[in-house]
Amino acid sequence: MADVSTLVAQARAGDRSAFGLLIEQNYDFIHRIAWRWSGNRNDAEDIAQDVCIKLGSAIRQWRGEGLLRTWLYRMTLNAARDHLRRHAREKHKAEAYHRELLNDAPVADGADAEAGVSALWAAVKTLPDKTADAVLLVYGEGLNHAHAAQVLDCAEATVSWHIHDAKKRLKRILRAPEGF
Incomplete structure (x- = not known):
């Protein structure tokens, strides 16, 4: 089995x-x-496919600095955020269309796509992007602050600040007791 750098070099060559x-x-x-970011199997598959498609052209631009996995974290987080934004826009358009059709009657909220997501991860998704990313990487993926800083392309102290900020915000959002 070829090592990652060999595979990357061969893939870059076509x-x-x-x-x-x-x-x-x-x-x-x-x-x-x-999946951790979206909380939904179908969305996770869409996001993963988007990353794989983007990887086809992006592999040629990868500078090879750091680990491939670090770069893939970044690509996946960006694709997840893009997917979430796209999904939110589509949902908003659909709701507006339904309100127009129903003469401003409220839209029933049936089986929400995020029904399977825990309250904590749903709350994490409401945090600012970099803060949510830091929480996902440190708590969801178990990365230390230094590796999370590499993924987010920031200082380790910035990751620590994002985690601290997330804890304060999440306690407020969830009215959680001390000890998160």
């Missing part, structure tokens, strides 16, 4: 089988991050 192996070796990782 070797489809090397690119396929890179995807195969990293798909579960990408999907796990996408």
Whole structure:
């Protein structure tokens, strides 16, 4: 089995089988991050597929600085945020259309796409992007602050500040007792 740097070099040179192996070796990782962020299997699959498609062209621009997994974290987080924004816009448009059709009657909120997401992760998604990303990486993925800082391309102290800020905000949002 070829090492990552060899596969990346071959994929950058246009070797489809090397690119396929890179995807195969990293798909579960990408999907796990996408699922943790979206909380929904279908959305996670869409996000993971988006990342794999983007990876096809982005692999040529990767500078090779740091670990491939760090770069994949960034790509997946960006794709998850893009998907969430797109989904929110589409939902807003659909609700506006339904209100117009129903003469401003409220829209029934049936089975929400995020019904399976815990209250904590739902609250995390309401935090500012960088703060939510820091929480996802440190608590969801178990990264230390230094590795999370590499993924987020910021100082380790900034990650610590985001985590501190997230704890304060989440306690307020969830009215949680001390000890998060």
